[in-house]
Amino acid sequence: SQQGEEDPQALSIQEGENATMNCSYKTSINNLQWYRQNSGRGLVHLILIRSNEREKHSGRLRVTLDTSKKSSSLLITASRAADTASYFCATNTGTASKLTFGTGTRLQVTL
Amino acid sequence: EPEVTQTPSHQVTQMGQEVILRCVPISNHLYFYWYRQILGQKVEFLVSFYNNEISEKSEIFDDQFSVERPDGSNFTLKIRSTKLEDSAMYFCASSEERAGYGYTFGSGTRLTVV
Numbered sequence: 001s002q003q004g005e006e007d008p009q010a011l012s013i014q015e016g017e018n019a020t021m022n023c024s025y026k027t028s029i030n031n032l033q034w035y036r037q038n039s040g041r042g043l044v045h046l047i048l049i050r051s052n053e054r055e056k057h058s059g060r061l062r063v064t065l066d067t068s069k070k071s072s073s074l075l076i077t078a079s080r081a082a083d084t085a086s087y088f089c090a091t092n093t094g095t096a097s098k099l100t101f102g103t104g105t106r107l108q109v110t111l
Numbered sequence: 112e113p114e115v116t117q118t119p120s121h122q123v124t125q126m127g128q129e130v131i132l133r134c135v136p137i138s139n140h141l142y143f144y145w146y147r148q149i150l151g152q153k154v155e156f157l158v159s160f161y162n163n164e165i166s167e168k169s170e171i172f173d174d175q176f177s178v179e180r181p182d183g184s185n186f187t188l189k190i191r192s193t194k195l196e197d198s199a200m201y202f203c204a205s206s207e208e209r210a211g212y213g214y215t216f217g218s219g220t221r222l223t224v225v
Contacts, residue, residue: 011213040221042202043154045213088154097142097206098167099214102156 023089117217134203
């Protein structure tokens with residue numbers, strides 16, 4: 001698989017439920033970032049977790065990182081209809097500045 | 112909240128024509144990037160720019176592409192002779208530091224080559 005593969009590809013939940021998205025990557029990383037993209041719009045930075053961190057919180061978001069498994073998860077608690085979007089993980093490796101994006105998870109939150 | 116501004120939001124051009132996509136990064140940011148996203152595909156890195164020169168580029172960023180920071184605020188991407196496969200959403204981004212912070216992305220320019 002390529003650097004940055006998310007699963008599931010699509011997720012549909014009801015408002016109030018939690019949504020969990022997973023990301024796997026192949027090479028060692030400096031940090032991993034999660035972005036949200038509303039349909040046809042730009043990417044919004046959500047949270048960054050460094051390789052020496054295991055968990056990070058920001059509001060209703062919780063990100064975990066397991067470098068031994070080369071995987072990360074994004075948990076959105078108490079989801080809202082406004083959370084409907086595509087979510088991408090992106091890795092930054094070594095001294096390079098570029099981000100390598102995953103394939104994304106399309107999240108649909110229904111009322 | 113500071114923003115990265117991109118213009119135009121949508122550009123339609125004929126194959127073989129030159130296009131220039133414009134971006135105004137956040138004023139105190141030092142690193143600038145272009146990414147693209149072909150419809151339904153991943154966001155792909157094109158090029159990064161720091162200290163008035165390209166610091167990194169991908170295989171996609173061939174001789175048909177160039178970037179410039181013509182003044183203290185604008186950052187442009189030029190495609191010299193567009194091809195149909197250049198049709199994509201092009202995103203500009205900027206960051207304060209090289210790798211330790213999240214990027215701020217613009218809303219993108221949808222380029223359609225006909």
